[in-house]
Amino acid sequence: MRRASPPWICIVGRSGAGKTTVLEGLVRIFRGWGLRVGTIKHDPHGEMEWDQVGKDTWRHREAGADLVIGVTPRWLWISRRLECPLTLRDLVQELQGVDVILVEGFHTEAAPKVEVMRSETGLEPVTQPGERWAIVSDVPLELGAPCFRFGELEELARFLARRLGLPGATPR
DSSP, rough: OOOOOEEEEEEETTTTSSSSHHHHHHHEEEEETTEEEEEEEEEETOOOOOTTSSSSSHHHHEEEEEEEEEESSEEEETTTEEESHHHHHHHHHTTTTTEEEEEEEOTTTSSSSEEBBBGGGGSSSSSOTTTTTEESSSOOOOOOSOOGGGGGGHHHHHHHHHHOEEEEEOOO
């Protein structure tokens, strides 16, 4: 019998908006609640530096992710060459054994999303309203989804835990 995929959410936004910072915070919070967390870092341009100090996949791991996947159009890290780009759903199957998956990127995929927006990088959404579950921003925004500030990641985590139906997702 095939096990259902763990719930997942995409963290999306413009470059420099703070996607990795939000993802790191959520990893730490969910791990603090005793959940096993997997992450996916998507680089549609194929320029990702895998597990280099200070880079996104390294930051995911340092934040406590139990499993980190990096993907470009041609590569799935850990050194698995791809014949064609994988969809987000394909990647989710790679993360069995975790309670929740936090995805950085894939803003064009039809998936639930948290959009990260910062005044200095632009306040035009990159998501469609129906996919936008929440917003994280340095200014209050009304785009049809709850808006959290960067200092309110615990509240965002509780909101996402309820929406995703995370098992045992209560702070310890």
